[in-house]
Amino acid sequence: MGTAKEYTIDELMVCTLAKAFTSEDIILNGTVSFIPVSAVLLARATHAHGLTWVAGAVGVDAQPGAVIGNTLDPTMWKNCVMYLPQYEDMWSYVHRGTLETFCIRGAQIDQYGNINNSIIGSDYHKPKVRLPGSAGMGDMGSLDKRVFIWSTTHNPRTFVKKVDFRACVGWLDGGDSRAKLGLRNGPQLVITDLCVMDFEPDSKRMRLVSVHRGVTAKQVQEQTAFELVMPASVPETPGPDSEYLRLLRDVVDPKSMRKIEFRGSATKV
Amino acid sequence: MTAKKEDKLVSLQQAAAMVRDGDTIAMQGMGTQMSPLGLVRELIRAGRRDLQVAMVVGGIGLDWMIAAGCVRKVMAIIINLDEFGMANNFRRAAEAQQLEVEEYTEHTILTRLGAGAMGLPFGVTRSGLGSDILGLHPETTKVIECPFTGKPVVACRALEPDVAILHAHRADSFGNIQFFPKPIWTDVDVFPRAAKKVIVSVEEIVENEEIRRTPERTGIPYFKVDALVHLPYGAHPCSLFPRYNFDRAVFQRYADESRTPEGTRVFLDEFVYGLKTHDEYLAKLGGPAALKSLERWD
Numbered sequence: 001m002g003t004a005k006e007y008t009i010d011e012l013m014v015c016t017l018a019k020a021f022t023s024e025d026i027i028l029n030g031t032v033s034f035i036p037v038s039a040v041l042l043a044r045a046t047h048a049h050g051l052t053w054v055a056g057a058v059g060v061d062a063q064p065g066a067v068i069g070n071t072l073d074p075t076m077w078k079n080c081v082m083y084l085p086q087y088e089d090m091w092s093y094v095h096r097g098t099l100e101t102f103c104i105r106g107a108q109i110d111q112y113g114n115i116n117n118s119i120i121g122s123d124y125h126k127p128k129v130r131l132p133g134s135a136g137m138g139d140m141g142s143l144d145k146r147v148f149i150w151s152t153t154h155n156p157r158t159f160v161k162k163v164d165f166r167a168c169v170g171w172l173d174g175g176d177s178r179a180k181l182g183l184r185n186g187p188q189l190v191i192t193d194l195c196v197m198d199f200e201p202d203s204k205r206m207r208l209v210s211v212h213r214g215v216t217a218k219q220v221q222e223q224t225a226f227e228l229v230m231p232a233s234v235p236e237t238p239g240p241d242s243e244y245l246r247l248l249r250d251v252v253d254p255k256s257m258r259k260i261e262f263r264g265s266a267t268k269v
Numbered sequence: 270m271t272a273k274k275e276d277k278l279v280s281l282q283q284a285a286a287m288v289r290d291g292d293t294i295a296m297q298g299m300g301t302q303m304s305p306l307g308l309v310r311e312l313i314r315a316g317r318r319d320l321q322v323a324m325v326v327g328g329i330g331l332d333w334m335i336a337a338g339c340v341r342k343v344m345a346i347i348i349n350l351d352e353f354g355m356a357n358n359f360r361r362a363a364e365a366q367q368l369e370v371e372e373y374t375e376h377t378i379l380t381r382l383g384a385g386a387m388g389l390p391f392g393v394t395r396s397g398l399g400s401d402i403l404g405l406h407p408e409t410t411k412v413i414e415c416p417f418t419g420k421p422v423v424a425c426r427a428l429e430p431d432v433a434i435l436h437a438h439r440a441d442s443f444g445n446i447q448f449f450p451k452p453i454w455t456d457v458d459v460f461p462r463a464a465k466k467v468i469v470s471v472e473e474i475v476e477n478e479e480i481r482r483t484p485e486r487t488g489i490p491y492f493k494v495d496a497l498v499h500l501p502y503g504a505h506p507c508s509l510f511p512r513y514n515f516d517r518a519v520f521q522r523y524a525d526e527s528r529t530p531e532g533t534r535v536f537l538d539e540f541v542y543g544l545k546t547h548d549e550y551l552a553k554l555g556g557p558a559a560l561k562s563l564e565r566w567d
Contacts, residue, residue: 031300031326031351058453068567070352072300074510075566083450087383087458091376095395117347118372124405130363130370132355133347134402135326138374142398169399181399182420260352 003239009193010035010258010269012212013150014248015240017103017191018042020148023050027101028057028094030136033071034258035150036103041067041252046244054099057136058084067253094143100185102140103148105261107131108163111206111226113149113170113187113199115141116163124165137168144184152265154192156225171204178204193267195220196237200229210237277444277497281547284468284498285311288432291341293321295382295430295460298328298507300351301515303454305436305470306330307503310541310550313337323382323430324348325375325456329506329523332356333541335368336533342369344378344428353524358533374402377410377425379455384427386462393422433464436504437488438512439473444494445480445487446471449511452488461489470500472512500547502560513563516554 007015017039021027025048029037037055044051055062059077069075077083084090093099106115118134119127140147147170151158170187172178178186186204190197196209207229211217217234221227240248262269285308288294298304309330312320319341322331327348334340336358348359362368373381376396384392393413397403398421403410409426435457440446446469452458461467467489474497480487503509506516506523519540526532544550554560 031347031349070301072302072351073515074302074508075514078566083453085451085453085458087379087455091379095376118402124401125370126366127364130360132349133345133372134374134400135347136375138346138372138400138402139376139396141400142374142396143376166399166401172399178399183399263354 002242004242004245005239007240007245008269009212009267010262011240011245011248012237013191013193014038014042014258015244016196016237017148017150018046018244020189021048021051023048025101026052026054026099028054028099029071029103030057031072032261033103034067034253034261036148037071037076038067038248038253038258042244042248045247045252054084055080057086057090060084066251067255067257094139097144097184100144100146101148102136102145103150104137104140104168105150106137106168107158108160109149109151109158109190110160110163110170112172112174112204113147113190113206114163114166114172115149115168115170116165118165118167120164122164134167141169142183146185147187149187149190151190151192152262152267154194154220155223155266159224159226161226171199174204175202193265194223197228203229205229207231208234210235212237213239272492272495274443274491276442277491277494278442278474279496279498281307281311281498281500284308284496285315287466287468287496288312288317288434290317291319292431293323295323295433295456295464296331297435297454297456297460298324298330299326299454300328300349301520302508302510303436304328304330304504304507305434306505306507307436307500307547307550308434308468308470308498309334313339313537313541323378323428325378327356327359329520332358332527333537335359335362336527336530337537340368342371344371344373346373346375346378350520350524353520357527361530371406372402374400377403377423379459380425381409381428382459382463384425385429386459389427391424391426393424395422397423428463430460430464432466432468433460435461435467435469436500436509437469437471438509439475440469440471440497441475441477441480442497443477443491444469444497445491446489446494447480447483447486448488449486451486457488461493466495467493468496468498469494470498470503472501472503472509474499502551503547505554511566513560514566516563
């Protein structure tokens with residue numbers, strides 16, 4: 001498998017996230033999650049055949065063939081082995097940790113991977129901007145999930161020093177503050193339209209891992225409102241394998257539903 | 270209205286009259302799926318006020334109700350139109366501080382309803398620990414110490430809505446409510462059990478014998494149902510899997526027009542206020558032949 005020369009950022013983000021998933025993962029997805037769902041389908045079609053996906057948190061091991069509808073929609077439950085009842089079954093598996101992997105995006109993400117999609121402003125009840133709300137992130141942050149964060153708007157408004165409202169618990173205030181609260185796991189990786197980041201193991205501060213083609217580490221820092229942990233040298237994010245790219249374009253998401261997520265992004269795809 | 274084994278079929282207007290101003294209503298819904306929107310349209314026409322709406326995921330119906338001035342408070346985890354973007358009237362009302370927003374995590378609001386359903390004073394979860402969401406409403410969610418392990422858990426005060434409104438696949442006239450393939454979503458599961466009154470609209474009315482042949486499909490028994498309305502396409506423009514999909518054209522039109530209060534008014538005049546009955550609504554959509562086009566899942 002060679003590395004593709006021509007690719008767009010949405011394709012790179014999906015392929016990079018797909019590479020982070022393994023056959024051990026049991027993943028459920030939430031609303032407007034075209035990039036994660038594409039990555040799940042792609043990982044399952046390539047290196048992670050054993051990966052379990054619960055489509056829209058309902059369709060167990062669903063096989064819709066392609067991303068054909070919005071990600072919570074019954075169209076995506078096709079060929080599943082079970083419709084998972086939400087109230088008892090799904091929440092049992094989520095609480096116990098059987099369903100352990102979840103992907104989250106948000107309007108604000110801070111240096112410890114705490115996330116906000118509720119309000120912008122200093123007073124929740126007098127919001128400057130009212131956002132849709134926390135949805136599943138308020139649950140998953142506290143329920144021991146391995147969280148993968150994605151964002152199509154890497155800028156200082158999204159990547160803030162401190163979120164205005166902590167809807168999703170990441171590494172809290174860094175260090176061992178999350179563990180002290182008795183919460184396992186936490187944010188693992190952050191994939192944006194500019195770069196890939198993880199969290200420095202001790203401080204739990206966000207750390208640059210690689211920059212996408214044509215982007216410099218300096219540019220990433222300028223687009224981030226807090227100081228990133230900066231390794232001595234930052235490599236370029238490996239481009240997608242040609243076969244992954246072909247599968248993404250032709251099989252997994254031929255309607256390019258993932259591009260919906262770039263509305264409002266400075267990155268054109 | 271009683272919960273006895275007797276005919277529960279009422280008109281849409283009679284059903285809406287069972288919801289009173291100021292009620293807390295538990296309303297079924299997802300972004301684009303399964304919501305009792307025929308009932309919602311009637312509540313708007315009936316001019317209900319000061320409602321406190323409890324949902325998991327609020328969508329187009331809630332946004333209409335907010336625009337129409339029916340809602341004082343929402344309790345929910347997210348309110349949007351899924352891939353069609355923001356619920357603009359929700360956003361405007363919250364930003365103008367004309368709407369009280371009581372945001373929950375999914376499992377804290379479900380735990381509140383679960384406690385209500387069992388008549389317990391509260392339930393517990395770990396959802397939301399460490400988040401700012403719990404602090405929004407200390408009178409209903411509170412971190413306490415587990416009496417056995419000493420670990421922190423979230424106590425969620427029981428919630429018993431005055432009324433639950435739902436849309437389902439079919440029922441007999443006694444109100445044995447059936448779903449296909451079975452109740453999946455939390456709201457058709459715990460909402461009716463937690464609520465004091467339950468109003469359900471259904472696509473189809475079948476004989477009691479048909480229910481008895483297929484009891485595995487029954488999600489709510491007659492004794493928990495107070496009123497039943499026969500309302501084909503009663504979830505439109507939302508979907509009712511696997512019967513019909515959501516109506517992309519109507520969603521897109523609302524997403525566009527609701528960008529302004531004036532546009533919202535045009536939409537509501539055309540799809541809600543200007544139509545007196547559900548039959549008029551179906552006729553406006555082009556009748557059965559046009560609606561047939563929604564029966565696709567590819």
